[in-house]
Each structure stands twice: as C-alpha cells, then as structure tokens.
Amino acid sequence: MLLRILGTVVVIAAALLAALFVWPQAAGLQNEWVFAHVVALRGVAAAAALAGAVVFAAIALARRFRVFAGAMAAVLAASALGNAAVLGVRGIGGADAEAPSDLTVLSWNTLGEVPSAEVIAGLAVDSGADVVVLPETTEALGEEIAVEMREAGSPMWVWTTAFDEIAKARSTTLLISPELGDYExxxxxGSGPPGNTNTLPTVVAAPVDGEGPTIVAVHAVAPIRWEMRNWRSDLDWLAEQCSAGEVVMAGDFNATIDHFAGRGVDGGQFGRCADAADAAGAAGLGTWPTDLPKLLGSPIDHVLASPEWRATSFEVVGAYDDAGSDHRPVVARLVRAG
Structure with a gap:
C-alpha cells in the first residue's frame, strides 16, 4: 500500500513538472533557472521525454511495476507530444527566397569572427540584405565585409559598439545600406540600462531625418547561472526599445519566444514587435548550436519588427554549419504593412 501511495505521488509530481516544462509561462517560470533552459531546447526535451516513455513502456510490458511504469510512460509521452505540438504550431518552414521584400535583414553571430569576411559578405550579397547584424564581430572585420560588399555592388555603412577590446564577443557590428538613408x-x-544591454553590446541606430525604422542590433547575454539577472534585464531593456516608434531589431537574443512572454505591449510579442520567424512559420527551427539538427536546436536568433512591418519569409540558413560559428545565420524579408 505504501509503495502504491508513493508511486501515485511520484506520478502526480512528474506530471505537474512535465506540464511546467512544456509551458512554464502558465506559472510565470519561463525566465527562471532550469525552466528557462529546458524550454529553450524543446526539440531535445521532446526527444528525451520520448526516450523515457519508451523505457517505462518496456518496464510496464515486463509486468514489473506495471501500473507505475505505465503511468510514467504516459506522462513522458504526453510531454514529448506537447513539446512537438508547440514546435509544429510555431512552424518548421518559412523560407522563401522569392517572397516580396521592402527590407531584408541578415543576422549571424560569428562566434568571435570565425567565418571570414568573404563568407559573410557573400551570404549578405546573395540574400540581398539591406541590414546585416553581426554579434561578436569587431569594427575591423565589419569594414572588411563592407569592402567585399561594395566590390560586389552592395555598399554598406558600418557601425560597431564595443565594451572592450579584450574579447571579440564584446563587440557587435551593424551594417546598413545607404539606400535606407542616413543613420546615426x-x-x-557603456554597458547596462538605460543605454545598452549589460554584458554584451547592442547597437541602436536611428534615421537622422526621422524617416524609417530605428534598427537595433542585439546581443543579450546567455542565461548562464551567474548571468540570470543580467539576462532578464537585457530582455526587459530590449523590449523597451520596441515599445515605441518604428523599430526593426535583430540578433542573438539568447532567448526563444517562450522567454518573450510577459514582455509584450499593445498586442505585441516583445514590446510592440512581432517575431518574423513566428509570423512566417519558422519559429520551431533551431539557430543554435550548429552541432544539433534544426529540429533539436534552440531558436535564439531573431528578427523582430514593430507593426509598421510584416514578415513575408524567414530562413534559418543551414548551408553554413561548417563555417565555424555555433550559430546559424537567419534571413528575414519584411514588407511595409498596410
């Protein structure tokens, strides 16, 4: 009897925990330690839960602890199905090189400049990028990329914000086509609000004449144990940048749209902004790490835009998985709304 009661308690606790890992937003846990990490890797969580369900099902078939094992198999199978359903709803397509575009945005965390200027510029030119966001990229490499793009017929202005010269990860570079007008x-x-993200730099560039979107090149810190406070602060600050005016932001958010929950205003997902991957049906595809297939990876690289813009396509580019970075580049095509 005691074992049966204990087994029931364990199953109920496992079911509750599994539900919270599938949808931590229900209890406001999406930005908390452990929950933030599990929900960031839904594909891995689904695969692990499915494997666990198979193990418990085998135990149940062997008639040892049949009721308990069967119940645990059901809980884990439901968890796997829940995560798979979320990924399915968010989409695993979205790429359309022929989609209409008034503004094409490329973002690629270069892992401290591992891909060469030639490779990055080639991708930018081939995708027709008007805006290129490069976390972990110094001004020197940004200028090399701009030269390569100019020689290919796509000139760019270059801006870099660096917190120091010690690590390349402490630099973020933004390239903008002159066809979009003058920016500053x-x-x-300096790091930290009210002027920037806390640990890794973000570049905010505004049109000089006030015509056109403010462009935000994002690099939020990863939610490692000792950076959780800064990570939450970074996301809060970035959401504020998208809470007024016309904005397009892109980069490495180190967060999925699960972590955006609770940061929307006026109907937006993140401030007033909407996620281009979600709108295009590609938000279930992982951009990090390149060692994992897209379906198992974490979608932490984003392009977001205020309601003045609408996404027509979003591509997680897998052709550069061997280029050296642990992030996949993403390309979003946007059109003027209305």
Whole structure:
C-alpha cells in the first residue's frame, strides 16, 4: 500500500513538472533557472521525454511495476507530444527566397569572427540584405565585409559598439545600406540600462531625418547561472526599445519566444514587435548550436519588427554549419504593412 501511495505521488509530481516544462509561462517560470533552459531546447526535451516513455513502456510490458511504469510512460509521452505540438504550431518552414521584400535583414553571430569576411559578405550579397547584424564581430572585420560588399555592388555603412577590446564577443557590428538613408548610433557605449544591454553590446541606430525604422542590433547575454539577472534585464531593456516608434531589431537574443512572454505591449510579442520567424512559420527551427539538427536546436536568433512591418519569409540558413560559428545565420524579408 505504501509503495502504491508513493508511486501515485511520484506520478502526480512528474506530471505537474512535465506540464511546467512544456509551458512554464502558465506559472510565470519561463525566465527562471532550469525552466528557462529546458524550454529553450524543446526539440531535445521532446526527444528525451520520448526516450523515457519508451523505457517505462518496456518496464510496464515486463509486468514489473506495471501500473507505475505505465503511468510514467504516459506522462513522458504526453510531454514529448506537447513539446512537438508547440514546435509544429510555431512552424518548421518559412523560407522563401522569392517572397516580396521592402527590407531584408541578415543576422549571424560569428562566434568571435570565425567565418571570414568573404563568407559573410557573400551570404549578405546573395540574400540581398539591406541590414546585416553581426554579434561578436569587431569594427575591423565589419569594414572588411563592407569592402567585399561594395566590390560586389552592395555598399554598406558600418557601425560597431564595443565594451572592450579584450574579447571579440564584446563587440557587435551593424551594417546598413545607404539606400535606407542616413543613420546615426544613439545607444550608449557603456554597458547596462538605460543605454545598452549589460554584458554584451547592442547597437541602436536611428534615421537622422526621422524617416524609417530605428534598427537595433542585439546581443543579450546567455542565461548562464551567474548571468540570470543580467539576462532578464537585457530582455526587459530590449523590449523597451520596441515599445515605441518604428523599430526593426535583430540578433542573438539568447532567448526563444517562450522567454518573450510577459514582455509584450499593445498586442505585441516583445514590446510592440512581432517575431518574423513566428509570423512566417519558422519559429520551431533551431539557430543554435550548429552541432544539433534544426529540429533539436534552440531558436535564439531573431528578427523582430514593430507593426509598421510584416514578415513575408524567414530562413534559418543551414548551408553554413561548417563555417565555424555555433550559430546559424537567419534571413528575414519584411514588407511595409498596410
């Protein structure tokens, strides 16, 4: 009897925990330690839960602890199905090189400049990028990329914000086509709100004449144990940048749309902004790490835009998985709404 009661308690606890791992937003846990990490890797979580369900099902078939094992198999199978359903709803397509575009945005965390200027510029030119966001890229490489693009017929202005010269990860570079007009950097050089993200730099560039979107090149810190406070602060600050005016932001958010929950205003997902991958049906595809297939990876690289813009396609580019970075580049095509 005691074992049966204990087994029931374990199954109920497992079911509750599994539900919270599938949808931590229900209890406001999406930005908390452990929950934030599990929900970021839904594909892995689904695969692990499915494997666990198979193991418990085998135990149940062997008639040892049949009721308990069968119940645990059901809980884990439901967890796997729940995560798979979320990924399915968010989409695993979205790529359309022929989609209409008034603004094409490329973002690629270069892992401290591992891909060459030639490779990055080639992708930018081939995709027809008007805006290129490069976390972990210094000004020197940004200028090399701009030269390569100019020689290919796609000139770019270059802006870089660096918190220091010690690590390339402490630099973020933004390239903008002159066809979008004149821009100037308006974010502070120092780290932390109110002028920037806390640990890794974000570049905020505004149109000089006020016509066109403010462009935000994002690099939020990863939610490692000792950076959780800064990670949450980074996401709060970035959401504020998208809470007023016309904005397009892109980069490495180190967060999925699960972590955006609770940060939307006026009907937006993140501030007033909407996620281009979600709108295009590609938000279930992982951009990090390249060691994992897209279906198992974490979709932490984003392009977001305020309601003045609408996404027509979003591609997680897998052709550069051997280029050296642990992030896949993403390309979003946007059109003027209305």
């Amino acid at each position: 950097v308006v974010s502070a050089e």
